[in-house]
Amino acid sequence: MSSTWTLPDDLTVPEPVEFFPAAGEKLPQHWSKCFGCGDDQPAGMAMSFRAGNGLEVTGRLEVAKKYQGGPGVIHGGILSTAFDEAQGMACMALGSPVVTGHLEIDFARPIPLGSVLEFRARIDGVVRRKVYTSAEAVIVEGPTADPDTVVGTSRGLFLTITSEHFAKTKEFVDGEPTSPFGTSSV
Numbered sequence: 709m710s711s712t713w714t715l716p717d718d719l720t721v722p723e724p725v726e727f728f729p730a731a732g733e734k735l736p737q738h739w740s741k742c743f744g745c746g747d748d749q750p751a752g753m754a755m756s757f758r759a760g761n762g763l764e765v766t767g768r769l770e771v772a773k774k775y776q777g778g779p780g781v782i783h784g785g786i787l788s789t790a791f792d793e794a795q796g797m798a799c800m801a802l803g804s805p806v807v808t809g810h811l812e813i814d815f816a817r818p819i820p821l822g823s824v825l826e827f828r829a830r831i832d833g834v835v836r837r838k839v840y841t842s843a844e845a846v847i848v849e850g851p852t853a854d855p856d857t858v859v860g861t862s863r864g865l866f867l868t869i870t871s872e873h874f875a876k877t878k879e880f881v882d883g884e885p886t887s888p889f890g891t892s893s894v
């Protein structure tokens with residue numbers, strides 16, 4: 709790994725907002741049309757999430773055959789998308805919408821099609837609007853399942869935004885959303 713990712717000295721660790729679900733409870737979607745988690749997005753990845761302890765969330769992704777990159781394994785871009793989604797969902801603990809500013813992934817092990825991945829993602833801390841996050845993925849079901857072997861890791865910087873952020877792209881929204889929450893202003 710040749711990452712220059714470092715956490716700043718002035719990082720502070722926030723408390724989850726009051727309405728963030730308790731550990732083990734399902735997280736609401738942030739946007740039903742989202743490619744990563746939306747239940748109104750037939751082309752999407754249908755990830756689901758639960759709150760963990762503190763500022764952590766766990767996510768689940770079934771690695772469908774259509775996610776193939778190299779022969780028999782997940783495409784790296786799909787894994788990156790899943791990390792983006794998982795770390796973005798961890799930011800829900802702040803109670804403010806966010807977008808990704810920077811994301812970096814390490815691909816540690818091949819992930820066969822048919823696997824079920826579990827993501828453990830968290831907020832490491834915040835500085836002004838900057839939200840520092842990290843995550844790991846393990847295979848929990850499938851031919852090479854091993855909950856103790858990390859198959860990928862990620863670090864990401866998210867930025868809190870206001871509802872004006874998506875006002876600029878409102879006219880391009882595809883379809884009618886059923887559960888706008890968080891990152892959507894429509």
Ligand SMILES: CCCCCCCCCCCCCC(=O)SCCNC(=O)CCNC(=O)[C@H](O)C(C)(C)COP(=O)(O)OP(=O)(O)OC[C@H]1O[C@@H](n2cnc3c(N)ncnc32)[C@H](O)[C@@H]1OP(=O)(O)O
Binds near residue numbers: 837
């Ligand atoms: C209740 C709500 C729940 C919500 C749940 C949400 C779930 C979401 C799940 C969704 C999952 C999917 C999510 C998706 O896929 S989101 C889709 C992918 N991301 C985007 O489309 C974002 C596009 N980029 C932008 O819009 C702007 O660049 C943003 C908004 C990010 C910043 O432009 P803005 O003009 O606003 O801010 P600023 O430029 O004054 O910068 C501010 C600070 O940030 C620092 N900085 C900026 N960029 C970077 C960088 N790349 N590396 C390092 N640092 C960076 C900068 O130095 C400064 O630092 P400092 O001077 O303060 O020290």
